[in-house]
Amino acid sequence: MKRILVVEDDPDIQEMLCAYLRDAGYETGTAGDGLAALDRFHSGVWNLILLDVMLPKVDGYGVCELIRRESSVPVIMLTALDAEENQLKGFDLDVDDYVTKPFSMPVLLRKIAAVLRRAGNGEVENSLLLYQDLILDLDAYRVTEGGKPVDLTSREFELLRELLQNQGRVLTRSVLLGKLWNYDFLGDERIVDSHIKNLRKKLKGDYIETVRGVGYRVEKVH
Numbered sequence: 001m002k003r004i005l006v007v008e009d010d011p012d013i014q015e016m017l018c019a020y021l022r023d024a025g026y027e028t029g030t031a032g033d034g035l036a037a038l039d040r041f042h043s044g045v046w047n048l049i050l051l052d053v054m055l056p057k058v059d060g061y062g063v064c065e066l067i068r069r070e071s072s073v074p075v076i077m078l079t080a081l082d083a084e085e086n087q088l089k090g091f092d093l094d095v096d097d098y099v100t101k102p103f104s105m106p107v108l109l110r111k112i113a114a115v116l117r118r119a120g121n122g123e124v125e126n127s128l129l130l131y132q133d134l135i136l137d138l139d140a141y142r143v144t145e146g147g148k149p150v151d152l153t154s155r156e157f158e159l160l161r162e163l164l165q166n167q168g169r170v171l172t173r174s175v176l177l178g179k180l181w182n183y184d185f186l187g188d189e190r191i192v193d194s195h196i197k198n199l200r201k202k203l204k205g206d207y208i209e210t211v212r213g214v215g216y217r218v219e220k221v222h
Helices: 011-023 034-042 060-068 084-092 105-119 154-164 173-181 190-202
Strands: 003-007 027-031 048-052 075-079 097-100 128-131 134-137 142-145 148-150 208-211 215-218
Touching: 003 011, 003 034, 011 027, 011 105, 027 034, 034 048, 034 060, 048 060, 048 105, 060 075, 060 084, 075 105, 084 097, 097 105, 128 154, 134 154, 154 173, 154 190, 154 215, 173 190, 173 215, 190 208, 190 215
Parallel strands: 003 027, 003 048, 048 075, 075 097
Antiparallel strands: 128 134, 134 142, 142 148, 208 215
């Protein structure tokens, strides 16, 4: 699922945007001022940012300028500032589109889809696995929780990845041994329990459920 950060200080507009985006199949995050927007940007992985210009603390131009120093994530500016100089200022900061208020949500949704296609960001989940506050970089074997790195061993990473890729399914100890340790039924299943215990200690969230007498699972996110 593609993730869109909605940066808008008007609560009603923010709520409306998020409702439409979720109905269209996007996952959303929000920020109500420029500083909060930068915090949210750094604490997650986003496919696109909807960015208001007239924001408290740091305006949208400032937010965009700081983001562009480290990322080419698509940015669509949403603003009541419709003067040519305002639009040119936005495009000078490499925004992908500039939409003036009031706007049509169906048109905005099509603009979002077009920007995502052009950016090639529709398949970010191929290398990143997202679950609640967790982000697993499957290529780099890195994990962050709430934007902060989590120091896992390679085996702990593989165990967490296996559980998250099978959300809602109970994985037995023997299945996990077979997949991760290449044991059939000869291995000591307690090694799985030991790794789960260590994994739980390192993660702040309570993600892994024990199914007594069977194995482990994580709840499926709908």
